[in-house]
Amino acid sequence: MMTFLATTPMGGMGLSEYNYWLIVVLMMTGLYLVISRSNMVKTIIGLNMFQVAVILFYVSMAKVSGGTAPIEIPQLTDAGIQVAVLVEAVGETGQVTDEQVTQIHEIMGLIKEVIAVLPDGDVASALHDDSVRQLGIGAVQRNLERATMEASESGVQRTRVEAVETLERTLSEVVVYSNPLPHVLMLTAIVVGIATIALALALVVRINEAYDTIEEDEILALEANS
Amino acid sequence: MSLLVPIALPLIAAVCVFGIGGLLGERWRNLRDGLHTVLAVVTFFCVTRLYVGVTQGNSFDVSVIEVLPDLPIAFSVEPLGMLFALVASGLWIVTSVYAYGYMRGHDEQHQTRFFTWFAVAISAAIGVAFSANLMTLFVFYEVLTLSTYPMVTHHQTDEARKAGRIYLGILLFTSVCFLLSAIVWTWHISGTLDFTPGGILAGKIEDTQVPILLALFAFGAGKAALMPFHRWLPNAMVAPTPVSALLHAVAVVKAGVFTILKVVVYVFGLDLLTTTGANGWLMAVAGATLLISSAIALTLDNLKARLAYSTISQLSYIVLGAAMATASGVVGGAMHIAMHAMGKITLFFCAGAIYVGAHKKLVSELDGIATKMPWTMAAFTVGSVSIIGLPPLGGAWGKWFLGLGSIEAQAPMYVAVLMVSSLLSVGYLMPIVARAYFRPLPDDDHSHEAPLLCVVPLCATALGCLVLFVLGDEIYQLILPIVKGAG
Amino acid sequence: MSHLPVLQVIIPLLSAPIVVLLGRRWAWPVTSLVGLVTAGISLALLSLALSGDPMLYAMGGWTAPVGIVYRVDVLSGLLLTIIGVVGAVVLVFARQSVAHEISEDRQHLFYAVMLLCISGLMGICITADVFNVFVFLEISSLSAYALIAMGRSPRALTAAYRYLIMGTIGGTFVLLGIGLLYMMTGTLNMDDLASRIPAVADTSTVRAAFAFMTVGALIKLAVVPLHFWLPNAYTYAPSVVSAFLSATATKVSFYVLVRITFMLFGVSLLAQTLYMSKVLLPLSLIAIVGGSLVAVFQTDVKRLLAYSSLAQIGYFVLGLALHNVTALTGSLIHLFNHAMMKGGLFMVLGCVVYRLGGASLDQMKGLGRRMPITAFAFVIGGLGLIGVPLTAGFVSKWYLIVGAFEMGQWWVAGVILFSSLIAVAYIWRVVEVMYFSEPVESEICEAPLGLLIPTYTMIIASIIFGIWTAPMLHVASSAAEMLFGGMR
16 A cells, blocks of 8 residues: 655654754745845745745655655556455455465465565665565565474464465555645645746835835835825 | 605705806895795695694605615604604694895805805705604704804804804714614614614613613704703804704704604613613703703803704703603603794794894894884793793693602602703793883884795794694694603 | 535626626626625525525535534624625726726726725635635735725825835734644634633633734724724725725624634633723723714714714624623614714715715815705715614614623713714714805705615614614624523
């Protein structure tokens, strides 16, 4: 299963959350520029910085450490469908037939294809280090082997069901994606920001035509006198 | 016949007046004014038919529309409202005739606008009279304030503007800050705003809160001109005299005291007030206003100003009657609504006639004027005697019952107050009569009697003072039901 | 019929470039036609919302919480109606007013941007996805900045610039808040958020999100002390724009605030942990009293009405801060009533500007004689602002006062009543100048019918809805009960 909701937690205030600190600094700098500068273009630049800080915030929130671009991998989708059918069937009968064991091997083959293609950093570490951990192709393999070595029929079934469960869990952790939704939202926000800045600059051009200056305190003085 | 008719008729009159005068112009003014008076007569006729219906035992209730949930604009007839409506619609007829005389005699501008708002104000007054709940009363009370503003500021001079500011300022301040607060509070406590015999607050309000709520209502009815919210009344004298006459002797101020009476009888209930003793301070304030304004009236030379302070004093009689919360007190106050209206309107008519005929505004200028203006001064004398409270004129009834009421309320001090104020009213009214009759006329005097359209109404109202004395018992019988069962 | 929600937004949105292409001759007819159609759709949606459950429309067929969903419930219906009807009336008014105030080569662009603004405002009110709210918020705001900048005075440009800076900061705060909420809950759909937030409500992230979103909405709503953009913006914008924005933009920002506080964070959460009343109550009272007081001393009537708007915004927020159904009903009905009154009053000033070139008190001397019909419209609209019974303003004030009494806050009721008196002061100042001063010239120059009819439509509507209150009260109280009941 793909996880769409894996976001970085905002727990402690330590240095590991340095990205948020940077965003805050950027945001406050932008806001400070807006408030303190009387030159209108500088104010607009400050406004833009403020908006960019918020955009960075969204993007930063969306990035999952160890996550990759959320592009669909067809083999994983296939595998996912097959595993879902398998789990349902096993859930009904409580048994894993020999045919289903073959199916498990097919699915593992699919996963290996995927792992072979993906760059190193994108694959969950669990799958590489499968000799030690509970997850991974290796773990499923070991489960199946133990199944063949079991004495009683019930023991065989039990181990095979374990294999299916391990497979399901492995599949859900093959690849971790970054959250695409905030990126999409920020596309819109960037466009909005551009429109705002463009409108602001157009206004500044017109103000310059009318008042011959773009310093706010001078304009205030001119307005007070006229 | 629906209750809505006497309220709608004046509005129709307003539309007709505006239409004829505004679209056709001043040349058609006889048609305009004639239609105005005809509709006034019809309105009075409708109100009297209602009266006859009530004496035969019919009741009338109309609910128009629910402006707020459970708070409809609704009308019903009860004795106090009946009396007020009769007074307002009856005196409308006389005043309209007088107003034609005055405005034409003075060549006043913008007569169409004047008469339009006049009719609207009458409609509002009748709406106040027939209101079945506090919300309706408040709505029409505010309409009355706003529709009389253009008349008060009719001359559109700086003086008029300033007077208008004080007028609107005090009346809106009191009605919004005090009256509306009182209404919302009542709604919050008792869940209803309907006028009910015996009151709607009994058992739902704590004893300590009763005086506060009473204060909010009493001062909220700013039109009753209780001190210290009385200044709008003398300031409104800058208006043309017909305005002063009808509005400030009849409709506007009577709406104020009517509100207080109605609230005392139908919202609080006489029993609640007497058992909690919340009314003592109101009696004191009314009594003080009575005496102080009479005293001020003594010092004023401007005739209309003197009459204005006399009005403030007379209004406090009615408030005093209401405050006593005894049967005779309330009856006396209610009767005085009619008596004072008739008497004061006569006096104002005369003041206006003096201005039109002799161009005089000050009392000191009135030496010997009775020779030139016999009818006017005769009427003035009759009106003065009524205000002073001597039989055989109507004002006597009011004073009589108020005196009885103060004894019933175990506050005999107020009998003395009433007597002192009678003496004071002699003091500020009789010298005018004396001057007019017994001083010699100055040589260079060019006065003449006022135009007929002015003299006829003022003689009619002077006669009315006599008639009301005779009708005193009928009025008493009309009012009595509201205090049956009270102490 | 089932596509009405999306048509409500798309029709004005797509008409905008069409108007640009059609050019000057066809700009106004097409725009006003679109305005009428949009108003019709909004009324249809309101009646649908009143008759049953909220209507849901999934964009592109993708259902919540993955897709963007439009939802029309009673609250949305109320606001859609306000925007639609005001937009339609104002567009009729615009024909002569825009021809007079905006240069010929830009008029079709003006109408296009108006359509964009309408579309953006509609979108905010109809969507059930928070990020969509941000997008439409920015669409409507950008259009508003451009519309204001089209005023004749160079101060319109600086006013638009200041509004842009403050408004963008506000919008970006809202965006930041949305991001924080997304981090904690993983969803952008309002209903979904409402069910997921209580579980994580006790974190500083969610509290920060609430703070950012609320402050962002408050900036757009021009609540004191974040109001500095409003007076200049309303004063120097073209008359049509002042009328339209004063009647719609702040209402929609209030809607955003209400959605954020009630639907996302929930009533009980607000009362217990977020102490909103303690902050909003004093701010609203300051806005009410301060706005009214400053209005009394203005010499330009448009500016006077702008400060009066600040006070009225205070009433909205007061109803929210008092935190009970009655007060919130008062706020919601005041959205509708104020839209009619203020829209009508700014249109009156538009008539004055059309004839006299400006709307300062000096220019309006003796208006009672020169433009009697227009002047009388101002008086009636002004009475509504004061809150005289039989006008719409009275109904909203009544509910707010009763709401204050129900919460035991007598003094708040006193402040509301006192502010009505201050309103008397500033309205009567204009009335006195109109009726008691000598005009500069004395020929009668009444405004043309094309301007008077839309103006009187709004003004008379404010009287009609002050008497025939039942329908809008039903809508407002249903909406308030829905918000407090937590119904979806």
